[in-house]
Amino acid sequence: MKVLEIKKVRRYFGGIKAVENFSLDVEEGAIVGLIGPNGAGKSTLFNCVAGVFPPTAGEIVFLGERTAGLKPWDLCRRGLARTFQIVKPFASRSVLYNVMVGAFAGTARRSEAERRALEVLERLRMVKIKDARAGNLTIADRKRLEIARALATRPRLLLLDEVMAGLRPTEVDEMVAIIKGLRDSGMTIFVIEHIMRAIMALSDRIAVLHFGSKIAEGTPQEIARDERVIKAYLGEDYGAA
């Protein structure tokens, strides 16, 4: 079953074509990676999918429903959660409080929200820091908090926007394990990532965005061998890396 269908989506800002005729299907239970150089339009595409702004043309179908006119909060309640590239914690509040905000998407009861939040924190091994002020966390913990909040909404599809940027190698490995664990529990994941090692290890399929257009799509192995991708994005250095 297709969780997400992106059909010929365009997004222009004034005269700038941020995304041009992009199509992609995300199958249930898959991890799909989206890569591309800076400014290729990845975050713009995510914002269209998450309902932050509508596509200029084309359509997006989430769980069989067209998302036109749906706001971020509507989509969240239908099972779509996302993280932000620049983390946005509710800084003055505790980690638990932050995650409970997400949990309230599925329940109006405080006790139930707290239970769900603790469940997520347990899963991400963050229980120890549940009472810490979110504004005081390390980068790695902030990124994990970003995921924890999204998970607490109990999404069917999770959009991850560069959750590994700024992490140390061991932390990256940890994050890869966490994301794989999420997929194994049945979640579908659509991920933007810059760290090539991570995206190659994670993804079932990868789409490559270049100047707003999709230039390739395939398994990690196919992408690694694709001439256009190597030229346009990975450059000459990739072979050496």
Add this chain to the structure above:
Amino acid sequence: MLFIIEDTLNGILMGAIYGLAALGLTVIFGVLKVINFAHGSLLMVGMYVAYWAVLLTGVHPYLSLIVVVPVMFVFGYLLQDILIKPIFKSEKEVREPITVIIVTTGVWYILDNLALLIFGPQYRNIQDNPLRGKMLEIGEMMVSVPKLWGFFTALATALLIYLFLQKTRMGRAVRATSLDRDAASLQGINQYRIYNIAFGLGTAVAGVAGVTLVPFYNIFPTVGVLFDIKCFIIVVLGGLGSIGGALLGGMIIGVIESVGPQFMTATWTEAIVYALFLAFLFLKPSGLFGVKYDW
């Protein structure tokens, strides 16, 4: 029919003075992206400085500009440097810290009531000045001379600020900071110094507005409140951050206030001004000339 033209004319003149007061607010907003709630109080301070300067020396009211402009510039510069800068530093990532609004509100209360404490509640004016009560006769119409002076001062000030922003090195630094404070800092511009200068400049303009009022207006501790709210209305009407918008917005308010009473009680026109303001706020928050902010 003639009296309507006469009222319109006088309204435009008075409105230009409103616009001049609002100009200071808009300069500060344009750069710091915050609304200075103490703006009316700064104008009041400017009026008292001008009042005493004229009273003690007996010079022409407009000569007091020599004192008022530098005094007010330094006052505004220090105000920003001491009270507002720390907030910008501690709330770096906040684009428009609400704390600044609050602090300037505090400054408003301090200044107004200090003036009350020092000068008392009485209305003061300079009886003995060459502009007071002067009228210019154009055919059968009477035009207030002090307001005419104010009108030209407003135009001249707006022009000077425009030239400063466009032609001088410092002005370009100010504009760069107003467009993108982070990028400007990367270019080696000290953003906090620019803030100080912008705030000083805005305060000095409030002082100039004060000087134009002194020849014909009463001076009292809460006179700023009248202008405070008017200035808010004008900058929203004209578009926050726009120089031309401030002048035009001021003139619109001036005309409504001066023509309105021909058709209704004077105080109703005040209500109309508020209604106009709310209408703009709700329907076109970017104002007549303003850039559309995403807020």
Add this chain to the structure above:
Amino acid sequence: MLPSRARKLPLVLVALAAFGLPLVVTSATYLHILILLFLYAYLTTSWNLVGGFAGVLPLGHAAFVGIGAYTSTILSLQYGVSPWIGMFAGALIAAVVGVIIGLPTFKMRGAYFALATIAFAEGIRVMFENIDHLGPFQINGPRGLQIPPLKTGLVHFMFADKEPYYYIILVMLAAVLALTWAISRSKLGFYLVAGGEEPEAAQALGVNVARAKLAAMAMSSFLTALAGTFWAQFTLYIHPKSVMSLDISFEIAFIALIGGRGSIAGPVLGALLLRPVSDFSRIYFGDTLPGLHLIIFGVVLVLVMLFQPRGLQEPLTRFYQQAMRRLSGGREAAP
């Protein structure tokens, strides 16, 4: 976290003390000051629902005080409706008005909302000062409305002594504090805080930020208007300057900001600190040093914003918790 008994006990003591206070304080002047203190604590707590939790800065709450005061007074003077009923009629009108102001402005950030609330409140005041009749209702312009003290008793919300007013406002304050506490722990409370701090992130987590703020605004205006009726019945004379002036709006905001907005204790603390300053300086320096208390307010406000931007409740709460821990013999481990 403190053990729950250590937290509840002081609350019970404070409540008992508050209820017993009129037995000790018999001077009408002091009782009057206390009533105003609780009234402002109540107003500020109501303000705090939107100004504190929702992270915006409303500066026109006097309009809602006025709407409450005028509605119940007009209904009682012209139609003989009990002020208790008029109280809720006024509150409903205020809630609707609050939503109307919030609807377009909550989508914008920061200063615009503050400006809109000021302009709105001033607009209403100017209107009330300039008309004698609003449709069929007698308003009397700047002269205002006098409530003849004919029938006293609880049903008429009118008493010869000050004690009943004291208890009424105390109960109102306790109720609004309990309500705030409940909201702060509810889904709405979480959504308000989230939307106030990081609107984009909140929306992505399923929060309809504008709707949460509107709900808070409706409640806040509703509660504020209830106090307007109290004000009218307590003073028996209302005019636009007394119940709608900008000074009231600002004093409410100042008390909240100095006490600590977004916290439950903040508004009460702020009122405890600032109201006596205001009353005593008016009593003792009103003639010689007019406006002294406003200078003090301004200075305190600026200092608090610079050095303790989340209000005085923060250091005081910390101090209190340490003291309680020490009192409970250090058995409770530090968190």
